[in-house]
Amino acid sequence: MNVATYMSQLAQQVGFIYVPKCASFKNDVTYQKGAAFGVRQGYLVALALTVAGRTTGFVMVVRYAKSAASEQIQEAIKNHPGFSKFLAKKSVKASADGVVVSWTFGFSRTKIEEVISSLDVVIQEVSKYAAGFAGKCEDCATAETRQITLMNGMPGYHCVGCQMRIAAEKQREADEYKAKDANYLGGLAGGLAAAAVTGSAWGWLVSWMEADSGKWSPKLHAVVAFGISIPVAWLIFKAMGKRDRAGQALAVVLTLAAKWWGDAIYYTHVLMHYENVAFSWQLVGSVLRHFFDYKFFDFGHKMVAAFDVGISLLVPWMPWGKLPKFVPVFQTINPDGSLTLTQAQGAGAS
Numbered sequence: 001m002n003v004a005t006y007m008s009q010l011a012q013q014v015g016f017i018y019v020p021k022c023a024s025f026k027n028d029v030t031y032q033k034g035a036a037f038g039v040r041q042g043y044l045v046a047l048a049l050t051v052a053g054r055t056t057g058f059v060m061v062v063r064y065a066k067s068a069a070s071e072q073i074q075e076a077i078k079n080h081p082g083f084s085k086f087l088a089k090k091s092v093k094a095s096a097d098g099v100v101v102s103w104t105f106g107f108s109r110t111k112i113e114e115v116i117s118s119l120d121v122v123i124q125e126v127s128k129y130a131a132g133f134a135g136k137c138e139d140c141a142t143a144e145t146r147q148i149t150l151m152n153g154m155p156g157y158h159c160v161g162c163q164m165r166i167a168a169e170k171q172r173e174a175d176e177y178k179a180k181d182a183n184y185l186g187g188l189a190g191g192l193a194a195a196a197v198t199g200s201a202w203g204w205l206v207s208w209m210e211a212d213s214g215k216w217s218p219k220l221h222a223v224v225a226f227g228i229s230i231p232v233a234w235l236i237f238k239a240m241g242k243r244d245r246a247g248q249a250l251a252v253v254l255t256l257a258a259k260w261w262g263d264a265i266y267y268t269h270v271l272m273h274y275e276n277v278a279f280s281w282q283l284v285g286s287v288l289r290h291f292f293d294y295k296f297f298d299f300g301h302k303m304v305a306a307f308d309v310g311i312s313l314l315v316p317w318m319p320w321g322k323l324p325k326f327v328p329v330f331q332t333i334n335p336d337g338s339l340t341l342t343q344a345q346g347a348g349a350s
């Protein structure tokens with residue numbers, strides 16, 4: 001069974017609508033093939049198969065009217081007998097108006113019946129503490145709203161008036177953020193400092209691990225830029241006081257520079273080992289002058305270089321490199337599983 005078949009069968013069994021084009025409703029998690037939305041026992045529910053990095057999993061969202069009992073809900077679900085047995089690697093996170101339950105089993109290891117029975121367990125526990133939306137807009141709690149609206153993919157009930165108000169508020173926030181001054185000099189200084197520290201740490205660590213033994217683990221060398229990019233991007237944006245394209249470009253350049261600076265230290269140590277000489281900055285300088293002879297030494301090294309460049313270029317799409325998103329997207333779900341932007345969307349986003 002493939003993902004799409006699994007999702008449509010699951011949707012059919014609970015009477016939900018399967019929306020293949022829904023990409024995500026939580027940050028940093030991508031849906032393999034859309035999500036299923038619907039109402040079960042009065043509660044709004046979303047179900048999806050997820051993929052985060054190389055881990056596949058499942059996510060289930062049960063939404064309820066604002067409740068102060070989120071902690072009790074979270075504990076009740078976690079402690080439900082049988083639930084913990086089924087979900088070995090699970091996470092339960094309840095907030096004021098919904099609970100997200102996720103686990104890291106692929107669909108091949110999670111039977112549809114098991115998904116449904118655990119969904120009913122979650123709803124059963126939620127119903128002890130919080131009510132469903134009962135046909136009212138969840139924002140103003142007055143306007144009658146029966147159509148499910150996705151706000152950035154998250155199902156909810158938002159009347160047209162509230163959608164327009166929220167979109168306008170967020171647009172104002174976005175404009176204010178855009179108008180804010182960024183401290184580029186600080187960002188550059190912070191980024192350079194982070195790059196120097198993380199790059200040096202990488203260089204000396206891998207030298208200690210590999211240079212004397214003659215071992216070389218290309219996989220580690222290929223992916224370490226990923227880890228380096230986190231402190232580099234974080235410190236750049238922190239020092240700038242905002243996130244923008246220039247900061248992203250700086251993060252790309254400095255991630256690559258940090259990785260290659262560390263590589264230069266590593267090549268120096270390899271050279272020290274073969275020539276049996278002591279460390280000196282002169283030696284580092286000579287390695288730097290011939291850096292690309294080392295970097296493109298053979299096919300394996302070229303592959304690592306390609307990964308370095310590729311990972312660095314992807315920093316703007318990583319959670320720590322992304323620009324903030326303000327204006328929400330409101331969509332309604334059609335019976336055939338397609339999505340339509342709401343009427344308020346056009347007015348609010350223009």
Ligand SMILES: [Zn+2]
Pocket residue numbers: 137138139140141142143158159160161162163
């Ligand atoms: Zn409303």
